[in-house]
Each structure stands twice: as C-alpha cells, then as structure tokens.
Amino acid sequence: MxxxxxxxxxxxxxxxxxxxxxxAQGRTVVGPTVRDGAIVLAELTSSAALPxxxxxxxxxxxxxxxxxxxxxxxxxxxxxxxxxxxxxPARERLWSADRxxxxxxxxxxxxxxxxxxxxxxxRPCDLRAIAIQDWxxxxxxxxxxxxxxxxxxALLIAAECTEPGATCFCVSTGGGPAADPGYDLALTEIxxxxxxxxxxxxxxxxxxxxxxALPHRRADFVTEASARGAVDAARDRMGRALPPVDLRTLLxxxxxxxxxxxxxxxCLTCGNCTMVCPTCFCVTxxxxxxxxxxxxxxxxRWDSCFDLxxxxxxxGPVRASPRARYRQWLTxxxxxxxxxFDSSGCVGCGRxxxxxxxxxxxxxxxxxxxxxxxxxxxx
Ligand code: SF4
Ligand code: SF4
Numbered sequence: 001m002x003x004x005x006x007x008x009x010x011x012x013x014x015x016x017x018x019x020x021x022x023x024a025q026g027r028t029v030v031g032p033t034v035r036d037g038a039i040v041l042a043e044l045t046s047s048a049a050l051p052x053x054x055x056x057x058x059x060x061x062x063x064x065x066x067x068x069x070x071x072x073x074x075x076x077x078x079x080x081x082x083x084x085x086x087x088x089p090a091r092e093r094l095w096s097a098d099r100x101x102x103x104x105x106x107x108x109x110x111x112x113x114x115x116x117x118x119x120x121x122x123r124p125c126d127l128r129a130i131a132i133q134d135w136x137x138x139x140x141x142x143x144x145x146x147x148x149x150x151x152x153x154a155l156l157i158a159a160e161c162t163e164p165g166a167t168c169f170c171v172s173t174g175g176g177p178a179a180d181p182g183y184d185l186a187l188t189e190i191x192x193x194x195x196x197x198x199x200x201x202x203x204x205x206x207x208x209x210x211x212x213a214l215p216h217r218r219a220d221f222v223t224e225a226s227a228r229g230a231v232d233a234a235r236d237r238m239g240r241a242l243p244p245v246d247l248r249t250l251l252x253x254x255x256x257x258x259x260x261x262x263x264x265x266x267c268l269t270c271g272n273c274t275m276v277c278p279t280c281f282c283v284t285x286x287x288x289x290x291x292x293x294x295x296x297x298x299x300x301r302w303d304s305c306f307d308l309x310x311x312x313x314x315x316g317p318v319r320a321s322p323r324a325r326y327r328q329w330l331t332x333x334x335x336x337x338x339x340x341f342d343s344s345g346c347v348g349c350g351r352x353x354x355x356x357x358x359x360x361x362x363x364x365x366x367x368x369x370x371x372x373x374x375x376x377x378x379x
Contacts, residue, residue, distance in 0.1 A: 005208035007219035008200045014214050015073070015198060016047040018157075021213055022118040027155065030086055031120035032079065037065060039079045041086075044120065051076065058165040058239070058350070061359030070191045074121055077165030078349040082126055082278030083119055084133060087150050091301045094146075094285065099294040114149035121159040121187075124179045125170045125349040129278035130156070131182055135341055136281050155206065158183040162190075162230040166239035167350030169363055173242065175347055177234035179203075185211060188227035199227040240350065240363045243370040247344070251335035254369045255327065263365055264323035266358045271304035273352035273360075274329065279345050282310070305329050330365065 010018070022029045023045060033042045033049045039056060042049075056076045057064040068075060093110040100106060122130070134151060137144040161168075161177035170176060179186040184207035188199040199219055202208035243250075254260075274280040284303040289296040303310055306325050311318035319325045337345035346362070353361045 005202040005211045007224060008211055008214075008216040009197050009219050009223050010200055010214055010216045011195065011197050012047075012071070014216055015050075017214050018210070019044055019047040019050075019120065021210065022120075022155070026116060027118040028115045029118045029120055030083075032074070032076070034065065038063060039065065039076050041079065041081045041083070050121075055163065056165060058167045058354045059359075060167065060353050060361040060364075061356055063354050071196055072163075072189055072191050074159040074187070074189045075163045077161070077163070077168050078123055078125065078278075078351050080276055080351065080355055082276070082349070082351070083122065083130055084278055084281070086117055086119070087130070087154065088133060088137060088144070088147050088281060091299060092146055094298045094300050096295065096297040111145075111149075114146075114153050116153045116155075117150065118155040118157065120157045122156050122183065123161060123349070124158065124177055125161075125168075125175055125347040126278055127156065127158055127179055127182050128170075128175050128347045129349070131180075132279045132341065132343060132345065132347070133281060135343070136279075139341075155210075156183045156185075157207075158186040160186060160188045160227075160231050161234045162188070164234050164238050165350060165354075167353040167361075168238050168348060169240040169242055169350060170348035171235055171238050171241070172244065172363075173344055173346050173348035178231050183207070188231060190223060190226045190230065192226060194222065194226075197223065199223055238348075240353070240361070242348075242363055243367050245370055247334040247366065248338050249335075250366070250370055250373060251331045254373060255331070257369055257372050259365065259368045259372050260323045260327045262368070263326050263360060264321065266360055267306075267322050267326050268358055269306045269322050269325055270357060271306035272355050272357060273362075274304040274306060275302065276351040276355045278349060278351070279333075279347065280304070284310070305332070330362065333362075334366070 029044045030041055031044045032039045032051050034051045039051050050073045052071045052073055053068050055066045055068045057066045095109050097105055097107045137147040158179040160179050183203040186201045190197055200211055202211050282303045283300045285300050287296055287298050305328050308317045319328055333345040
C-alpha cells in the first residue's frame with residue numbers, strides 16, 4: 001500500500017464533500033450519529049447527520065450524551081456498537097435448501113453482493129479490532145467468506161482520538177490514540193482559534209485519490225503540530241489502565257483465584273460485554289424450516305461464551321457456573337488469545353466496561369487478580 005498524497009487540511013465543508021463523494025460513488029457510508037440517547041453507528045447520507053457538538057460522559061455501567069461548547073464531530077469515545085455489526089453481522093443467512101417436486105434437494109449458497117462500505121470515524125482501537133477480526137475470520141484455513149467479501153470492499157476512514165473516554169485504556173493494550181496503518185484516510189480533528197478543521201493523511205492509493213477529490217489545502221506546520229499535540233495529550237489522558245504486567249502469564253496462572261467468585265457474585269452472565277466487544281467473534285448456527293418442509297435455511301448468529309448453551313455437550317454445559325463463564329471470557333481475551341491468534345483479544349476500547357449493566361470493569365478485575373497473585377508490579 002503506497003500513500004502518495006502529502007498531509008492535507010479540510011474544513012467542515014470538506015467533510016461534507018467527503019461524505020457526498022462517497023455516497024455518489026455508490027458506497028454505503030456508515031458513521032457516528034445521535035440516536036436513542038447515544039452516539040451510534042448508522043448509514044449516513046450526508047455529513048449533517050454527524051454528531052456535531054456532542055460528547056459522552058462514561059463510567060463503569062454508565063453512558064450519557066453531553067453537549068459540548070464547540071462543534072467537534074469526533075470528540076467522543078466508542079459507543080455501543082462497533083464495525084463488526086457490518087463486517088460480521090449479528091445475523092446472516094448462510095444457505096438455503098429446497099425440495100423439488102421430484103423429491104431432490106437443491107442447495108443455494110447465500111452470496112449476496114457485498115456492499116461497498118465506507119466506514120467514517122473508525123477509532124484507532126477499532127482499527128486494531130478490525131485487524132484482529134481479519135486474522136481470526138479470514139487468516140486461517142477456513143475463512144469466513146462473507147466477512148472476507150465485505151471486508152475487501154470496505155474503505156476505512158479513521159478518526160484519531162483527541163478525547164479519550166473515562167473507560168478507555170488502549171495504551172495499556174499496546175495501542176494508542178494515533179491510527180496504526182490499515183486506514184485509507186486518517187483524520188485528526190482540531191478545534192482552536194484557527195478554526196474547525198481536520199488534518200488528513202492518506203494510507204492507500206484509494207485514500208489518496210479520494211483526498212485529491214476534496215477541497216483541501218496542503219497541511220501547514222501549525223495544524224500538523226496541533227494535531228500531533230492533541231493526539232499525544234490523549235495518550236496521557238486514558239481513563240483507565242491495565243496493570244503493566246505480562247497479562248498472558250497472569251491470567252494463565254490465575255485459574256484458581258478467589259476473585260472469580262467475587263466477580264461471579266456480580267456478573268449477570270447477560271453477555272452484553274461480548275455483544276459490544278469489537279473483537280468477540282463467536283457464532284452459532286440454526287436451521288429455519290417453513291411449514292411445508294420444502295424450504296429450509298441455515299442462519300448464523302452471534303453467540304456468547306456467557307450463554308449456557310454455548311458450551312453444552314451431552315449431559316450439560318461444560319461451564320455451568322458464572323465463575324467459569326466469566327473466567328473463560330477474560331482468560332481467552334487476555335491470555336489464550338495469544339496462543340490462538342498471536343495477539344491480545346482486547347484493544348482497550350472500554351465498551352465492555354461502559355455497557356455492563358452490573359458495572360463490572362475488566363481493568364479492575366485484572367488489577368484484583370494481579371493483587372491476589374502477589375506478583376510484583378513492574379513500573
Ligand atoms: S460482565 Fe457484565 S456485561 Fe458481561 S456478562 Fe457479566 S454482567 Fe453481563
Ligand atoms: S474486552 Fe472490552 S475493552 Fe477489550 S476490546 Fe472487548 S469491549 Fe473493548
């Protein structure tokens with residue numbers, strides 16, 4: 001991937017042209033907008049639907065929209081959804097089968113044409129989450145072809161973080177508020193005495209062509225310095241942090257910890273944390289047959305390791321207790337994920353913290369496990 005365009009600056013009008021251009025190209029533009037008391041991801045037909053002047057107030061089990069004094073668009077951290085809702089949808093038909101009048105059965109693979117998505121406002125943590133899902137869902141011997149089709153056509157427009165939320169901890173998962181490679185365009189929003197504008201960097205040829213089509217000016221030193229300063233400052237303002245220890249070893253060595261009983265007393269095993277997590281990928285399948293018995297469909301839908309059925313073998317579930325199910329989730333995320341996929345399964349987006357109805361905070365649980373382990377903290 002070669003980016004040829006030098007960094008540029010666009011203003012609010014340029015952002016409007018960006019969305020209009022993507023729509024005119026026939027792309028399905030998905031980005032943040034305000035709905036139902038939250039900043040959600042939804043299809044956008046113009047930039048007017050973006051959350052101008054909205055921020056969020058977050059804590060464990062808490063999410064509130066707050067009005068800002070400026071017209072910033074991307075000054076909010078991750079909302080309840082992630083891009084997996086589009087790339088790895090909650091429900092997807094895999095195939096259908098029909099019985100012919102002669103009694104034969106024909107199978108038809110559901111291969112709908114993949115939409116040409118343009119994801120606008122992808123956070124650096126979510127960019128990393130998409131890279132993880134790429135590896136999980138298409139990196140092995142049995143790729144998820146539906147995911148692959150959608151992913152290949154998706155254009156990623158990142159928005160670097162300048163205002164991390166109180167539940168964010170991406171830095172302690174090895175990431176940060178700056179966008180890693182993998183984007184087509186990266187925006188850094190700046191609102192200061194020189195106005196409301198966006199530093200734009202291209203990360204691919206397609207991004208460079210898109211940038212070329214926008215009203216823009218060459219990036220000036222002041223704007224570049226402001227953008228870098230805002231992102232660097234965000235790095236030091238993470239709301240939370242994981243203990244700076246080898247989490248893989250900590251979790252792997254904590255299977256018998258008492259803390260699992262403590263968290264099990266609070267956990268409702270509702271699975272919200274897995275639904276909102278941008279890297280959780282587990283699914284189940286089910287068949288749906290019509291009343292005639294001549295037509296049947298196989299559907300894939302999200303599943304959760306918090307669901308009793310998820311580990312049901314003969315005579316019952318393998319992980320029957322809340323203790324076992326919460327431990328499975330956290331240990332997989334932070335420890336055994338490394339064995340399977342050579343990375344952590346957590347990008348520190350903080351969604352599971354904000355959207356847990358019991359206010360269970362992964363960072364607090366890991367700190368408690370660390371304290372129980374008696375391991376020296378390396379600072
Ligand atoms: S940790 Fe929270 S969100 Fe996850 S299953 Fe338990 S109660 Fe639900
Ligand atoms: S485990 Fe929680 S913080 Fe980590 S990626 Fe998933 S939702 Fe985000």
